[in-house]
Amino acid sequence: MMAAQRTPETLIDRLPPGRGRLTENADLSKVTWFRVGGPAEVLFRPEDKDDLADFLRGTPADVPLTVMGVGSNLLVRDGGVEGVVIRLGREFARVEIDGTDVRAGAGAPDVNVALTCRDHGVGGLEFLRGIPGTIGGALRMNAGAYGREIKDVLVEAEAVDRSGNVHRVQAADLGLEYRKSAAPEDWIFTTALLRGTAEDKAVIAKRLAAVSEARSETQPVKSRTGGSTFKNPPGAKAWELIDAAGCRGLKRGGAMVSEQHCNFLINTGGATAADLEGLGEEVRRRVEQASGVVLDWEIKRIGRHAERKSEGAS
Numbered sequence: 279m280m281a282a283q284r285t286p287e288t289l290i291d292r293l294p295p296g297r298g299r300l301t302e303n304a305d306l307s308k309v310t311w312f313r314v315g316g317p318a319e320v321l322f323r324p325e326d327k328d329d330l331a332d333f334l335r336g337t338p339a340d341v342p343l344t345v346m347g348v349g350s351n352l353l354v355r356d357g358g359v360e361g362v363v364i365r366l367g368r369e370f371a372r373v374e375i376d377g378t379d380v381r382a383g384a385g386a387p388d389v390n391v392a393l394t395c396r397d398h399g400v401g402g403l404e405f406l407r408g409i410p411g412t413i414g415g416a417l418r419m420n421a422g423a424y425g426r427e428i429k430d431v432l433v434e435a436e437a438v439d440r441s442g443n444v445h446r447v448q449a450a451d452l453g454l455e456y457r458k459s460a461a462p463e464d465w466i467f468t469t470a471l472l473r474g475t476a477e478d479k480a481v482i483a484k485r486l487a488a489v490s491e492a493r494s495e496t497q498p499v500k501s502r503t504g505g506s507t508f509k510n511p512p513g514a515k516a517w518e519l520i521d522a523a524g525c526r527g528l529k530r531g532g533a534m535v536s537e538q539h540c541n542f543l544i545n546t547g548g549a550t551a552a553d554l555e556g557l558g559e560e561v562r563r564r565v566e567q568a569s570g571v572v573l574d575w576e577i578k579r580i581g582r583h584a585e586r587k588s589e590g591a592s
């Protein structure tokens with residue numbers, strides 16, 4: 279008699295079921311701005327904060343966890359992401375206004391926060407209009423534009439850690455600096471309390487229009503991109519160094535340095551993540567050669583490189 283064959287345990291079998299949605303082998307290229315990248319081994323979309331905390335509590339410690347917003351600052355590598363990728367669901371997208379206080383879920387798009395503030399006469403958050411990410415991504419990256427950053431309007435934030443514990447922290451304790459936060463790596467932000475100032479709605483609307491106009495004039499906002507590729511080095515502008523190194527319009531496979539804003543990389547259609555990352559590294563090499571400055575990636579690169587096919591293999 280033949281012994282019964284045991285099916286090998288897959289990752290999803292080791293995870294708590296949760297109330298939210300668990301998807302195996304989820305294509306991340308559909309949900310990142312660059313439209314490249316391999317699959318998440320498992321994608322989890324929690325229903326709400328309790329669901330997220332329960333899931334984290336019940337997930338074995340050896341399972342890698344990655345949180346993403348809408349992937350506007352992410353380059354997911356072609357080999358995909360090992361472990362669980364968490365994307366916050368609809369329940370995390372709420373924006374509530376109380377006077378000049380704005381309570382925003384970490385899954386709320388920055389643009390929705392800016393527009394809700396306009397509708398309630400809350401000024402000072404117009405800069406969020408031009409940043410295509412979520413509040414969670416803005417907290418992790420200390421996102422900013424036109425001289426303002428999330429740290430300038432943040433009062434406190436709430437996060438859940440890997441063990442499912444909830445933390446409520448004051449803005450000053452998050453170590454927010456230029457495009458980074460000192461919050462522990464395992465923290466998943468769930469809400470932010472932001473504060474603006476009472477202002478005339480028409481004045482806010484004018485500022486929002488100016489932000490939109492400036493964006494489309496200076497950035498390839500309709501392209502498949504990841505925003506600024508490199509951080510501005512102290513006292514310099516990354517785009518100027520890239521331009522001076524002759525990289526404007528440089529190509530690799532389907533990846534290209536934007537002609538419009540040369541700190542933006544673009545997927546012109548058929549780029550792989552390897553094309554984009556390779557092009558970014560080539561830009562860094564040329565900038566260092568031309569100016570001696572080593573550029574630091576602002577875009578977060580996650581996941582595994584695709585396995586190379588061996589030459590001669592059929």
Ligand SMILES: Cc1cc2nc3c(=O)[nH]c(=O)nc-3n(C[C@H](O)[C@H](O)[C@H](O)COP(=O)(O)OP(=O)(O)OC[C@H]3O[C@@H](n4cnc5c(N)ncnc54)[C@H](O)[C@@H]3O)c2cc1C
Nearest residue numbers: 347348349350351411412414415416418421422423467505
């Ligand atoms: C056209 C374009 C223009 C842009 N302009 C600007 C700009 O002016 N200023 C600017 O600062 N950025 C800009 N960006 C970059 C990007 O929009 C921001 O960094 C944004 O804050 C990222 O948010 P996200 O939700 O897309 O995060 P993702 O790109 O999905 O993730 C970015 C990082 O945040 C982490 N993260 C996401 N959600 C959470 C969470 N809930 N808890 C903990 N960590 C989390 C991820 O793990 C990752 O490390 C631009 C991007 C594009 C494509």
